Amino acid sequence: MKKKLVILISGSGSNLQSFIDQCASGDLDAEIVCVISNKANAYGLERAQAAGIPTVTLSHNDFASREAYDSALAKQIEPYQPDLIVLAGFMRILTPAFVQQYLGRLINIHPSLLPKYPGLNTHQRAIDAGEKEAGATVHFVTEELDGGPIIAQASVPILEGDTAQTLAKRILVEEHKVFPLAVNWFLEGKLRFIEGKAIFNGEPLPPSGHAYP
Ligand code: GRF
Secondary structure, eight states: OOEEEEEEESSOOHHHHHHHHHHHHTSSOEEEEEEEESOTTOHHHHHHHHTTOOEEEOOGGGOSSHHHHHHHHHHHHGGGOOSEEEESSOOOOOOHHHHHHTTTSEEEEESSOTTSSOSSOHHHHHHHTTOSEEEEEEEEOOSSTTOSOEEEEEEEEOOTTOOHHHHHHHHHHHHHHHHHHHHHHHHTTSEEEETTEEEETTEEOOTTOEEEO
16 A cells, blocks of 8 residues: 655645656555645646546635634545645644644645744745755644654755845756655654654654755
């Protein structure tokens, strides 16, 4: 039996595509059982449909509160009994109740070298601060926004003349490699979330996780 992934998206879904491709090539021994978007026009939904993956659109505009949305989200997810829920550009803050329900089985990628630049506009903020490098961080999700234990980080240089767009593009290339890699570790049982820590082969990872590559 293949391990099951539910992937949550809000937009382009280029990270989703890297999971679709790696599942197809066998690099990732998993099945994407459902893709859920909070936006009806997310291009990632088309990518999922093209790959024959069931999709659900659950618009946050149809719910009166964050709690109501997240409980509907959990209802969509539950029948699939996923081994891991992958947040691949899912642009919503999850409620503590949702996070607790799936604690240790929720993984996210954030386009900065956390703990620097949590939240939005990370690329521009890194450029404006005169940083020499930026990158992406894969981490377990906890109740603290972009604050869960770090699994892996990939860095790229910030080049003269970079805009938020050029930098985002350079970082995405790395995201598409490091995110499936981390998911693979989890599915193979090498990586676990124990007592608030990311544990790799029985040992706690350093605060900045694995440096990738
Ligand atoms: C990525 O940069 C990811 O790190 C962030 O949102 C973006 C999603 O891109 N959380 P895509 O939809 O996977 O192309």
